[in-house]
Amino acid sequence: MITLDAITRSFGSKHVLRGVDLVVPTGQSTVIIGGSGTGKSVLLKCILGLIEPDGGKITLDGIDVHEGERDAFLARFGMLFQGGALFDSFSVWENVAFRLLRGALKRPKAEAREIAVEKLRRVGLSPDVADLYPAELSGGMQKRVGLARAIAAEPEIIFFDEPTTGLDPIMAGVINELIREIVTEMGATAMTITHDMSSVRAIADRVAMLHAGKIRWEGPIAEMDETSDPYVQQFIHGRAEGPIETLR
Amino acid sequence: MNAAALSRPLAALGRATLALMAATGRLSLFVGETLSHLLRPPFYLREFWLACLNIGWLSLPVVGMTALFTGAALALQIYAGGARFSAEQVVPSITAIGMVRELGPVLGGLMVAARVASSIAAEIGTMKVTEQIDALTTLSTNPMKYLTVPRVLAATLCVPMLVGVGDVIGIMGGWMVGVNRLGFNSATYLKNTWDFLEFWDVGSGLVKGAAFGFIVATMGCYHGMNSGRGAQGVGRATKSAVVAASVAILAANYVLTEAFFSA
Numbered sequence: 001m002i003t004l005d006a007i008t009r010s011f012g013s014k015h016v017l018r019g020v021d022l023v024v025p026t027g028q029s030t031v032i033i034g035g036s037g038t039g040k041s042v043l044l045k046c047i048l049g050l051i052e053p054d055g056g057k058i059t060l061d062g063i064d065v066h067e068g069e070r071d072a073f074l075a076r077f078g079m080l081f082q083g084g085a086l087f088d089s090f091s092v093w094e095n096v097a098f099r100l101l102r103g104a105l106k107r108p109k110a111e112a113r114e115i116a117v118e119k120l121r122r123v124g125l126s127p128d129v130a131d132l133y134p135a136e137l138s139g140g141m142q143k144r145v146g147l148a149r150a151i152a153a154e155p156e157i158i159f160f161d162e163p164t165t166g167l168d169p170i171m172a173g174v175i176n177e178l179i180r181e182i183v184t185e186m187g188a189t190a191m192t193i194t195h196d197m198s199s200v201r202a203i204a205d206r207v208a209m210l211h212a213g214k215i216r217w218e219g220p221i222a223e224m225d226e227t228s229d230p231y232v233q234q235f236i237h238g239r240a241e242g243p244i245e246t247l248r
Numbered sequence: 249m250n251a252a253a254l255s256r257p258l259a260a261l262g263r264a265t266l267a268l269m270a271a272t273g274r275l276s277l278f279v280g281e282t283l284s285h286l287l288r289p290p291f292y293l294r295e296f297w298l299a300c301l302n303i304g305w306l307s308l309p310v311v312g313m314t315a316l317f318t319g320a321a322l323a324l325q326i327y328a329g330g331a332r333f334s335a336e337q338v339v340p341s342i343t344a345i346g347m348v349r350e351l352g353p354v355l356g357g358l359m360v361a362a363r364v365a366s367s368i369a370a371e372i373g374t375m376k377v378t379e380q381i382d383a384l385t386t387l388s389t390n391p392m393k394y395l396t397v398p399r400v401l402a403a404t405l406c407v408p409m410l411v412g413v414g415d416v417i418g419i420m421g422g423w424m425v426g427v428n429r430l431g432f433n434s435a436t437y438l439k440n441t442w443d444f445l446e447f448w449d450v451g452s453g454l455v456k457g458a459a460f461g462f463i464v465a466t467m468g469c470y471h472g473m474n475s476g477r478g479a480q481g482v483g484r485a486t487k488s489a490v491v492a493a494s495v496a497i498l499a500a501n502y503v504l505t506e507a508f509f510s511a
Contacts, residue, residue: 050382056367074388087375103290149387218484 002047002138002191007056008213009042016042017053026061027185031188031200031221033235034210035244038194040203041082044159044211047191048077060157069106082162084142086134086149093130096120105153119148119228123178147175151182153191158183158193164199169213176202199238200224209235211244220245266401285397303364303399303465304406305450311356314415319343319421320352327430327443339430340437341444343422346450348441349509352415353453354501357460360407361493365468368399369489372472373482381473384393389429396469408454409460415453452508459504460497467493 002024009017016039024030032040045051047058049065058065067075086095096116100107107115117127123144134142143163152156163179164172176199183190183203193205200207201221208218209232215228224236236243323343330336354368372395375381381391420443428433468489 045382048386050385071388074386077386078385079386081379081383082376085379085384087380102292103388106281127386 001061002189003048003057003059004043005059006059007043007050007058008054009039009046010054014237017046018212019056020215021215022208022215022218023193024189025186025206026189028205029055029180029192029203030206031204032191032193032208032210033195033197033200034193034216035195035224035235039213040208040210041161042115044161044191046081048159050072054219055134059144073188074151074155075104075153077159078153078155078157079159080146080150080161080163082165084139084146086145086193088134090133092120092132092134092137092145092221095145096130096152097135098149099153106231109246115152116148117153120145122151122182124174134205140168140175141165143167143171143175144178147178147182151186154186155188155191157189157191158186160190160194160203162194162196163192163203164194172196172198179203195235197238198237211213218231250407252319267484274474275356275358275466277402278473279466281392282396282400282466282469286401288393290393292394292398296402298390299399299465300406302367303403303461304359304409307360307406307410309361310359311410311414312417313511314355314359315347315352315418315480316421317332318355319418319423320425322346322351322418323422323425327426336430337440338421339426339432340440343426344419344445345449347422348415348450348453350453350501350505352418353411353456353460354497356411356414357407357464357497357501358456359492360403360410360461361464361467361481361497362490365464365471365493367485368468369467369472369475370482371387372469373475374475375484377462377477377482391473395448396465396473399469400465402466403461407464408457410440411453411457412450415450427438448508455508456501459500463500465497467496472489 001053003019004022007017007020008015014202020043032043036041042051046053047065049070060073060076087098090098093113093116094101096119098111099105100112100115101109113130116151117130120127120129125141125148129137129141129145137145147163160179163175167175179192180188180203182188190203192199194200206218206222207221207224209216211231217227217232219227224232230243233239234244323339326339326342326346327336330338372381375395381395384391384394423434423437423441426437427434470490471485471492475481
């Protein structure tokens with residue numbers, strides 16, 4: 001279980017997170033929604049230690065994330081980045097097996113390749129793709145490779161940062177289904193940030209809405225449509241009129 | 249003129265000084281962190297060899313061409329200058345000493361700065377803006393160890409070798425002009441060169457090369473790691489890396505020359 005307690009983070013005079021309190025239950029898929037620039041990615045990066053929060057406390061299974069061995073902590077996580085973040089200089093299989101080719105989880109090269117090909121197959125890519133380079137792949141294929149890399153070391157917790165951004169609706173649907181299937185079969189704890197409502201409905205067990213630097217609403221996906229919170233209602237229905245200010 | 253108007257230039261000077269001090273502090277911390285990782289595992293040998301190939305082997309043509317033409321031009325200049333007081337015979341020795349002590353390391357360092365610091369800054373900067381550096385961290389790989397240490401180590405080891413090769417090519421450039429244009433006897437030219445050079449003439453140039461290599465890779469990595477967002481951010485990082493590396497090479501060259509040769 002990941003617990004965020006009063007997390008704050010500012011960039012210069014811009015206060016992005018103003019005291020975020022959130023619990024991400026083990027084995028469930030939590031989706032954070034919110035407009036662009038509300039700090040969803042910052043929140044995710046604070047948990048991973050990629051950005052240092054100004055205040056507050058983040059714990060994983062009751063232990064402060066700053067305590068203990070950092071490599072062991074990170075080994076529990078997998079992450080799919082918004083743009084894939086694949087390494088240009090490595091082939092697809094080397095990207096997928098990156099963690100298996102170095103560090104504590106290092107395996108023989110042949111075994112690492114075998115695992116990479118298996119993970120590629122799991123995300124719907126044929127073994128032929130393994131020796132291509134990221135620049136030779138379409139956006140959808142890059143996302144799948146990113147997903148294969150995120151699950152390669154079978155992490156307990158997987159983060160998805162805008163998994164469907166930039167994809168056509170059909171490919172977005174495919175990625176959503178894959179995420180749902182993989183998270184369910186691995187029994188992993190998932191945390192996704194998105195503003196794509198079709199993703200939310202496909203992936204989420206629980207939903208939390210981030211607005212003005214705080215969690216505005218959170219609850220099970222089944223209760224999202226019924227909530228009377230005007231902010232949530234405006235956001236999920238994509239209305240221009242409402243309490244959330246929009247620039248025109 | 250009121251007090252506020254008078255204090256404005258002072259305030260601007262103060263801000264610039266503080267910014268310079270802050271940048272120097274950040275760079276010092278970066279260098280300290282790089283050095284602290286040099287001796288601690290894990291070591292990424294593949295990255296190190298790739299960096300050696302890119303910084304050393306692939307810089308050879310540009311460093312070699314620079315040395316060749318510089319040595320040739322130097323021989324012509326020394327001949328013309330020496331002729332004013334009937335000292336044309338110093339061409340081989342002065343060309344050699346000029347190449348190995350100064351022009352070989354400095355021009356080699358500057359050419360490597362132009363080629364390598366820019367490429368490192370652009371590569372790491374692009375990795376930063378496309379979240380590849382964040383991805384490295386989430387894959388339990390320290391970006392400093394994986395990206396910076398191999399490049400800095402490779403540059404520190406390879407640039408002296410480039411300088412050594414450049415010295416030889418530069419002296420050969422002088423020899424070609426001396427023999428074919430200025431009428432020197434080939435064997436005499438080479439003997440004069442060999443007899444005149446001392447070990448420390450060459451050694452000091454190689455030490456300078458190591459220092460310049462360290463500067464080039466450090467500046468490339470530092471500016472890449474601190475790149476701003478988007479294409480403009482990466483472009484600015486690349487430009488800053490080349491400018492900073494070039495200026496630092498020239499400044500370090502003066503300091504090292506003072507240290508090695510001041511009476």
